[in-house]
Amino acid sequence: MKDKELKQILQTGRKPEIDSSRKEEAIRRVLAAGGNLRGMPRISIWQRMYTMAGYLSPWLWIVQGAVVLLCAYSLAVNGSGTMPTIGAIVPLIGCIGFVELQKGYACGMQELESACRYDNRQVILLKLLLIGSVDMLLTLFLLAFSTQQGVGLTEAVLYILVPYLLSCALYFAILLRTNRRVSNVGLLAAGIFLAVMFQFVFGNIDLDSWVIGSDSSRWVLGVTAIAAALLILAIRKFWKRIDREDTKIWSFD
Amino acid sequence: MELRLDRLTKEYGSKIAVDELSAVMNQGVYGLLGANGAGKTTLMRMICDILRPTTGEVIYDNCNISEMREEYRNILGYLPQDFGYYPNFTAEKFLLYMSSLKGLERQFARQRSEELLELVGLSQVKGKKIGTFSGGMKQRLGIAQALLNNPKILILDEPTAGLDPKERVRFRNLISAISQNKIVLLSTHIVSDVEYIAGHIFVMRDGKIMSQGRPEEIVKEVEGCVWELRVPAKEADHYIASYNVGNLRNEDGMCVLRIISGEAPDKSALQVKPNLEDLYLHCFADQGRGM
Numbered sequence: 263m264k265d266k267e268l269k270q271i272l273q274t275g276r277k278p279e280i281d282s283s284r285k286e287e288a289i290r291r292v293l294a295a296g297g298n299l300r301g302m303p304r305i306s307i308w309q310r311m312y313t314m315a316g317y318l319s320p321w322l323w324i325v326q327g328a329v330v331l332l333c334a335y336s337l338a339v340n341g342s343g344t345m346p347t348i349g350a351i352v353p354l355i356g357c358i359g360f361v362e363l364q365k366g367y368a369c370g371m372q373e374l375e376s377a378c379r380y381d382n383r384q385v386i387l388l389k390l391l392l393i394g395s396v397d398m399l400l401t402l403f404l405l406a407f408s409t410q411q412g413v414g415l416t417e418a419v420l421y422i423l424v425p426y427l428l429s430c431a432l433y434f435a436i437l438l439r440t441n442r443r444v445s446n447v448g449l450l451a452a453g454i455f456l457a458v459m460f461q462f463v464f465g466n467i468d469l470d471s472w473v474i475g476s477d478s479s480r481w482v483l484g485v486t487a488i489a490a491a492l493l494i495l496a497i498r499k500f501w502k503r504i505d506r507e508d509t510k511i512w513s514f515d
Numbered sequence: 516m517e518l519r520l521d522r523l524t525k526e527y528g529s530k531i532a533v534d535e536l537s538a539v540m541n542q543g544v545y546g547l548l549g550a551n552g553a554g555k556t557t558l559m560r561m562i563c564d565i566l567r568p569t570t571g572e573v574i575y576d577n578c579n580i581s582e583m584r585e586e587y588r589n590i591l592g593y594l595p596q597d598f599g600y601y602p603n604f605t606a607e608k609f610l611l612y613m614s615s616l617k618g619l620e621r622q623f624a625r626q627r628s629e630e631l632l633e634l635v636g637l638s639q640v641k642g643k644k645i646g647t648f649s650g651g652m653k654q655r656l657g658i659a660q661a662l663l664n665n666p667k668i669l670i671l672d673e674p675t676a677g678l679d680p681k682e683r684v685r686f687r688n689l690i691s692a693i694s695q696n697k698i699v700l701l702s703t704h705i706v707s708d709v710e711y712i713a714g715h716i717f718v719m720r721d722g723k724i725m726s727q728g729r730p731e732e733i734v735k736e737v738e739g740c741v742w743e744l745r746v747p748a749k750e751a752d753h754y755i756a757s758y759n760v761g762n763l764r765n766e767d768g769m770c771v772l773r774i775i776s777g778e779a780p781d782k783s784a785l786q787v788k789p790n791l792e793d794l795y796l797h798c799f800a801d802q803g804r805g806m
Binding site: 313314365376 | 560563564565585588589591593595597598599600601602603608612613615616617618620621660664
C-alpha cells in the first residue's frame, strides 16, 4: 500500500469515542496488569560471585591454604631440593577445589538448582571462576615464592604449574566420565594417585639435567602449553555436558 | 496465564516415558495422578525445563519455555520428588542460598525466608542443620524453597511424601490458600492429596493421559462399577484374588469389600457411589491387584 493511500485512510477514519469511564477502566486494568509483572533486576556476575563465595565451605580455603603454606615452609627450610616433593603435593590443591565444585551433584542438589533463575549451569560457572581464580593465585604465589628462594623460573614452572594443570585436566575428565557423580573419596583417591605418580616421575627421572640444559625453557614452555591445552579442552567438554540432559531432536514447527 | 503442553514426548532409547502428551492449564490447582513409572516425574521435569523433550513443546503464554529460559525460571517454583540438600546448611541458610539462586535481594530474601519457615512450621529449628531433620521436616523445607519467589507456576512432585496425616492436611490447606493467580501442578499417587483441592485431575498411565477433568466428572467413568459386598471372612480371599478390591473392613464378624468391577461380583452386592480412589484403582488395576 502506498503512503498516500494509507494517509488518506487514516485521515478519513473516525477516532474512537472513549468516555471517561472507559478510560478509567482501561487505566485500572493496565495498573492491575502492571502489578502482576515481576521485575527481573539484573544482578551482576561480580555480585553473584561474592554471594556464592559466602556459601562455599570455609574448609576449602583453609585446607588449600594449609597445603600451600606447608609447601612454602618446606621450600624455605629445605631449599630447591624439595621441589620434586612440592610437585607431587600440588595436585592436591586442585583436588580439594573439585570436591567443592561437584558438591551439588554429590548432594543431589542439581535438580533444585536447575529450576532456579540462575540455574545449575550458572552455579558451576560461578564456582569455577571462584575456585579457579583462588587456585591460580595460590599457584602463582608458590611460583613467586619459589623463585624468591632461588629456584629458577623454568624449574618452578615445571614442578608447580605443569602438575597443577595436568591434575585439573584429569579431575575434569573424571567428572565427565562419571557423569559428575564421583564421590569425594574417589576424587581424593585420584589426587593421592597423582601425587604418588608425580613423586615417582620427579623422583626417578633426572629432570634437573634437562631443566638446566640450554633448551630447557622451550621444552618446559612446550610441556606447559600442552598441559594448558589439555585443561582447556577438558573444561570445554565439561561445560558442554552441563547443559540439559539431552538436546531436542525436532519439534512440530 | 496459560501453560500449554503440545504433543510432548520423551524417549530413552526404546522406552517412551511420555508419549505425545498434550494439555492446557490455566489458573488453578491441577492434580496429576498415576502409578509409579507412569511418567509423572519425567513430565514435570520437562515442564520445569530441566529435561528437554524428544519432541513437542511446553508453551507459556505463547512463548516456548526453552526460549524464555531465565524469564521462565523466574516465575517457576519446583519441588522434586527426591531432592538433595547440603547437609551442613541450616534451614535458614538453605533458604537464603536458594533465594540467591532465584535472584532475590538479600533483605527481601531474609524476610521471605522467615515468613516461609513460619508457614511450614520450621521457624523453631531454622538454626539447625538439615542433616538432623526428619523426612517430614525436609519435605516441608522443600515446599518452602519452592515458594520463595512467589512463583506463578508451582510444580510439586509427590509433595506429601514423608508427611504425617496432620501435615498432609496442613499442606493441602496451604496449597489451597496460595493457589490464587497461580498454576499449581501436583503429582501424587495418594488420591486424597488432590481429591479435595484440585479443580482438574489428569490421570496418567504409560506416558499418556488416560482421562482428565473435574474430579466429579471423571469419577463418572466408574459409575455403576463400584460395589459393596458383605462376605464371611473365609470367602474374602476368593474375592480379593478374583476382583479389584479397593477396601476391606471387618464389621460384625463379616468382611465388607469395596469392589471395582463392571459386573456385580455377587447378587447380594450393593452398588455404591464411586470416588476418585475407585477410579484410580480401576485405571491401575493391573499394577498391584487389590490390596
